[in-house]
Amino acid sequence: MSDIKNLIMNKNGIVSMTLAKIIIQLKVGDRIPTFSELSEQTNVARGTLQNAMKLLQTTNAVTLESRGHLGTFLMDRNMKLLLEFANIFSLVGVMPLPYSNHLKGLATGIISAMENEYDIPVNMAYMRGARKRLSLMMEGRYDFTLASKLAVNDSIQQGTQLQIIKEFGPKTYLSNHVIVFGDANTNSIEDGMRIGIDNDSTDQANLTYHITKDHKVRYVNLNYNQILNKLSNGEIDAAVWNEDEIKESYPNIHYKQIEGIDENDTVAVIVANKNTTELCTLLTQLIDVDTVLSIQHLVDHGKMIPRY
Structure with a gap:
């Protein structure tokens, strides 16, 4: 167990963890909140906060400078030590x-x-x-x-x-979502179709509702990785899928671009x-x-x- 882990196991150390998380958000040169402000923010007594701040200073996690009525400023910090005090080890x-x-x-x-x-x-x-x-x-x-x-x-x-x-x-998340069809002669969603949908996938589900909003279809709940198998064996007629994977692994699948959507599904x-x-x-x-x-x-x- 590291020295810092030992230090944060007592009362002052636990409060030092809270202070470290606050100081991580500051920049060198920023004013440190007053102990009154910190007490109100953390619901911890001022004396306990002062002792916890001294612990950060004596371990060289932070270097502070008091400027009288202007307040106390963060002059330097050891981010590695602050992260350890904040209990961020990975x-x-x-x-x-x-x-x-x-x-x-x-x-x-x-x-x-x-x-x-x-x-x-x-x-x-x-x-x-x-x-x-x-x-x-x-x-x-x-x-x-x-x-x-x-x-x-x-x-x-x-x-x-x-x-x-x-x-x-x-186009950093994927190139495009597309509609895949089981029948190579089909190019659009039609009434009565069985449509594969994965409700755990926000994108796939939302886009599925988008492409079927003007049609009476039957939704078939599936895991995303089952869709192509269900399509090939005729259990569903169409579904929303990822164009990148089609081009890389399933070049023979018939598909069509989805119209009328923004690019947020690709971002x-x-x-x-x-x-x-x-x-x-x-x-x-x-x-x-x-x-x-x-x-x-x-x-x-x-x-x-x-x-x-």
Whole structure:
């Protein structure tokens, strides 16, 4: 167990954890909130806060300067120590299964971009269904989530406290969603069709409702990875699918572009729990969009081996 872990196990250490999370959000040169302000913010007695701040100072996690009536200012900080005080020893994200080169490139780019001078290990878990990924992140199982902007906006509209950390632009999550058909002679949704739908996938479900809104169809609930099998054996007539995977692995499938939608389903975003402000600040600092996109491009075009 590290010295910092030992220190944060007592009362002053626990409060130091709270202070570290606040200071992580500040910049060098910023004024530190007064102890009265901190007491009101944290519901901790001023004396306890003063002792906890002394602990951060004596361990050289922070260097402060008092300027009389102007207040106390953050002159320097050891971010690695502050992260340890904040009990941030690793970062774990969750994203879709990397079934296409596009997503493999995105995963490689994110992990590579997040390698950092603080020696914080960054790991990625893989899970289908944006709703499930976002829900587990909000429960504290993961620190950040990769999803489409469409899925994230849908979740925010439902009241989920999400903060978009980084947005990567159109066609970074996938190239396009398309409609796949079981019959090569069919080019449109028709009344009476059996339509595959995965309600765990916000994008797939929302786009399915969009393409069928003017027709009387029967929805068949499926996992996303079952759709093509059900299509080929005739159990469904059509479904929304990912064009990248079709081009890479299923070139003989008949499909058609979806009309009348914006590009948010193709925009990759990284989000975190809005209430974990120290994590939001750290993630914003660690992730560089240009680095991620450059690596995604290299992987996508076979010029770099994916690493995720």
